[in-house]
Amino acid sequence: MNKTMVEARDQLAGASTESGRGGLEAPGSRGFWAEAWIRFRRRRLAMIALWYVVILAIVGVLSPAIVGTRPIVCKYKGRIYFPALAYYNRRWEPAIFFRDKFRQRYPENLKKRDPTSWAIWPLVYQDPYRRVGENEWPGQPGNPTGAQGRPNRYNLMGTTQEGIDVFAQMVHGARTALLVGFVSTGVAAAIGIFIGALAGYFGGWIDIVLSRLIELVMCVPTLVLILALLAIIDKPTIWHVMLVIGVTGWTGIARLTRGEFIRLKNTEFVLAARALGAGGLRIIFRHILPNALAPVLVPISFGVASAILIESGLSFLGFGPPPPHPSWGTLLNAGRTNLQMWWLILFPGSAIFLTVLAYNLIGEAIQEATDPRLREAGK
């Protein structure tokens, strides 16, 4: 499936507008990505998975608006504030609330200190970091602890041993899962594609050195390396975890990219580009890479799944993001010790399972949609 530069450009164009035009155009003029999208859409499971991931992303991004103990928007002493932003970054919490000694209890203090204030609250008044006490929200009982924390109308998915709401942690944990999935796979993809491209394009001793490096990294048991790296870091944060997962997870991507580059570097369109005077980097990134991307997307998609799984695994082992960062794996770990509290296993367990499954389905569908041989075999 040699392609010309023109085709390659088409593909790029198709990629940028894929969803818009998809099936409306005549078959002959469809680009590679549009073609792939159509085939992707034919797979029902993959589409469900895609929707699931999109919804999860929305939930993750909007988590402070869904569950939280800080108003999304409020008017206090004549000004508008967005205290819920503090869930993204603690420093975004408006200082006035600290000065006025709110002490993180908004409902009662807003009314008490400014009777004219108003606020728009998250859908559920619960907190992923702490137990909500009695009457913090008018009429809402304090969260139950221990085995009493089974799902009820205030705690949709129950509470943990210490009385922290599971639903709140699930929703805020989705942000963690999303972030971990994308950031660490992004890091892995950047490293993997770069190294794979260099090795594949230049060949020779560069290839030998980089291939050995890839093999070297592959030989290291990832989990052990991650544990070792986290032990060295003085104050590990979620970003370190993501970075470490990314830095150890790029080998598959690098190998595939290298293979694609070796295959493509001798094709006519590369030759043409070289003849026109294009430099090495330009050929790699402008000409070969777009054509090599389709097969690489597959391990990236699987990579997201495995990053989420690794993060959950680390948290399950107690080496995940430091407390109080909500994480599905941490919830599972809490449930491990007391099987009576089934809700600590069921909800995060299913969430991890479904998310990993969704990314795998998407990866598989991309693979089949973009690989003509599989496409033929599938028919």
Place this chain on the structure above:
Amino acid sequence: MELRGFSALLPCSFLHKALILVGVSLLAVCFFVLGCGGPASEDLGTAEPFEESSPIAGQGGASLQVRSVEAEGGSGPTSSPGSSGVPVQESGGGGSRPASAKPSEKFVLGDLIQPFTPPTWEELQKVEWIDQPVLDSLQLLRERQANEQPLATVEEALRLMNNSPEANAKILSALGRLPASDDEVEWEATIYRHTAADVKSTNPLMIDSTIEFDVIGLTGFGLFSFDWNFRPFASKDAVVSWQTSKDRMMDKIVMRRDLVWSDGRPITAHDVVFSFKVIMSDKVPIPAMRSGTEQIRWVEAYDDYTLVFFHKAPLATNVWNINFGIIPKHIYEKSIYEDPTLQDSEYHRRYEESPVCGGPYKLVSRSRNREIVLERREEYYMFQGKQVRDKPFFRQIRFKVLPDPTVSLMALKRGDIEEMILTAEQWVTQTNDADFYRLNTKVYATEWTYFYFCWNTQTPFFRDRRVRQAMAYAFDYREMFDKILYGLAEPCNGIFHPTSPWAPKPPLPFFQQDLDKAEALLEEAGWTDSDGDGILDKVVDGKRVRFEFSMLTSNVPVRIAIANLMRQCLERIGIICHVRPLEFTVLQERTRSGDFEAFHGGWGTGADPDTAENIWKTGEMRNFGRYSNPEVDHLFELGKREFDLARRAKIYQQIHRILYEDQPYTWLYFRPAMYAFNKKLRGYTFSPRGPYHFGPGFGAIYKTRLLP
């Protein structure tokens, strides 16, 4: 090396093992509970055994006492820093053994002892002696119980669910009694005990954690014991008389003549002298510190059964120092020159597998990491055809090694083991059903093991006493007791338990959460939010410092939950606290080197208040927070030299008060001892160190033949 205080850290982590660092003979001391908790605290998952080290009294009260403390839990190794010391290693699963001497260097027995010429026997006759108590701990317990009316009958107690303090008191008083007559005891019984890990050695000098202590306390020979009030005495099972010289510089012991090792050779004063010299030999890898025995100048055997201990100084703590592990001289006197490790040569390995024991039980078989089997020694209680001591209550004791608390609880419910420490979680949620009560019952009791936040007084944050007091006001104690500890723990406001004679009377008030007061104290100390970012700051040494610090804790759920609660409380008043759960060994390393701002840990108790000295005196190794107060230092010196109990107690009460004011720790809670026992077992009683590590301890437990 030191012998004297040992502490261990208790990690609680995965295994629980404690480590004891014991000195070989020391008595009990405090242990550092860093991590995990023992019985009570635990979260699931980790159970920790409790570890203490203490003396145990074997049947009949002979005991070995260990002075150190231990650690729990985990995997950890412990070390005990003591005052002088060399850390001890190891514990947990695979610890490392202290390095042994190189074969090329010549072994010198007792090379750490300064030369000393003991007085002649004639000279000793002129000394004025004061008689000291020689008691039988089982008899002591019998006398105590004679004055106590059981609150319930045995049948009622067996039917009770332990869900209230009243039920607990009834079960303890009905089932904790000694047998009214010999007919009640199933003399041929086997007890299946739980241990969280295998012993690392069966040699009494090599005791390293409570794991070893539990076993060696039953097989080892000792001259001394102490009761549930930590009153020391010589054990009647081993000693005829005990006298102290009027100047407190000598202790004279006359041993009984009917004592024999399990190979039939008599136990004599020479064994004690030999053991002392072995402990004080540089090349023998004694895991615990030598600080207790180091305080002894010399031990002399004037004949086969008369011993005199010579002290370096007249201290109230000498009575604990003269209590150390004793090994048979005839087994080791030649071989130690070839192999000072006492465990590496083929000859020593043979005795490691089947040691010559002097206690009520002997070790008959051991399959590593699975089971340790002890059997009653006929020659312990029978001598020349006559019964000379109490007959140990069990024919056989089988220790089952089960590291995981969840697995242990299942084994207990099936009846495969007959006693275990319950975690708080298990107590509250997994032991209330008929499945548990079918074969077992459970009891709890106060234990003087406290948990705290330690503030590093060398950091800019906690240098100021007002800041440390603010921390005490910031914490939400109610939430911790009600929600995290299930209402099972007792409040704590200082280093001594309120019921202990060393705690101030009347008791000092407990701290309650008061954020206004905390904020006021912080402001007074100069911490305000000057840049409007919602976080307190202060100019320290010309630089603006934000109040942001890390709180270290071991990787155990309860500990993390409590540290997290502190984080939430501090966040409300503008202080950022990062909770950092660490693996136990890492935590231990960092606390020891002072590389922390704050950490959450725990300490067990020693039998003597002086054992707290190396936590609070300036420059001591267990003084992790680098706390320093000359008055406290001075009071500890005074306490050691004061023999009048009431005056001595006053000194320690004063220390307690000063520490309460200075708040180098924020004290949190005392963890209770929580145990499950098979319904056939009787006679369990508790000391502030749990049900085993005192006299009579395990020696009072028996299996009944009267089953309803």
